[in-house]
């Protein structure tokens with residue numbers, strides 16, 4: 001007989017699997033990055049603070065209510081309020097992934113990065129999965145001001161770049177958020193590889209069309 005797992009149990013396992021996958025591929029190092037999922041009843045599962053995403057224990061993930069009050073599990077990520085701000089602005093988002101992926105971090109450091117849109121639409125998949133990437137000014141990790149800056153941008157973008165820090169991406173599902181964060185990193189890498197070269201980027205109208213028909217959260 002097949003056991004029917006609860007949504008919470010499945011999501012705990014999925015957060016640990018996604019964390020291990022991104023950590024093992026070098027998409028975030030040390031104890032950086034954090035992941036959250038919004039359950040059907042509005043409660044939030046988050047990765048604990050100061051924990052490597054590569055070794056998450058599903059049973060020890062932090063459980064918070066819809067207002068980000070800690071209910072059980074280990075102490076939540078210091079970016080809990082930032083994740084909460086994403087959910088508050090994006091009704092269709094059920095997962096948020098924050099990474100310190102190297103190339104996206106590099107773009108967040110470049111002096112000529114456009115804070116209105118940090119990466120050009122180089123490929124169709126970037127347009128489909130990310131679309132538009134505003135960058136918020138630098139604030140320390142875990143600072144409420146960082147979360148509030150993201151909140152200001154999150155109404156019109158599901159992916160936001162934190163200056164001198166890294167990307168935060170919301171998705172309808174955890175896999176959507178993961179795939180978008182990975183596409184963002186690959187595009188940042190291409191962007192850096194192609195600096196100084198003449199580019200054929202996607203026409204804005206095509207990028208907007210792809211972005212509008214995609215299922216991004």
Ligand SMILES: O=C(CO)COP(=O)(O)O
Pocket residue numbers: 031032033034047048049050051076077078079098100141142
């Ligand atoms: O990336 C991080 C902060 O921005 C990691 O912090 P936490 O260990 O508290 O999740």
Ligand SMILES: [Zn+2]
Pocket residue numbers: 032033098099100141165166
């Ligand atoms: Zn961080």
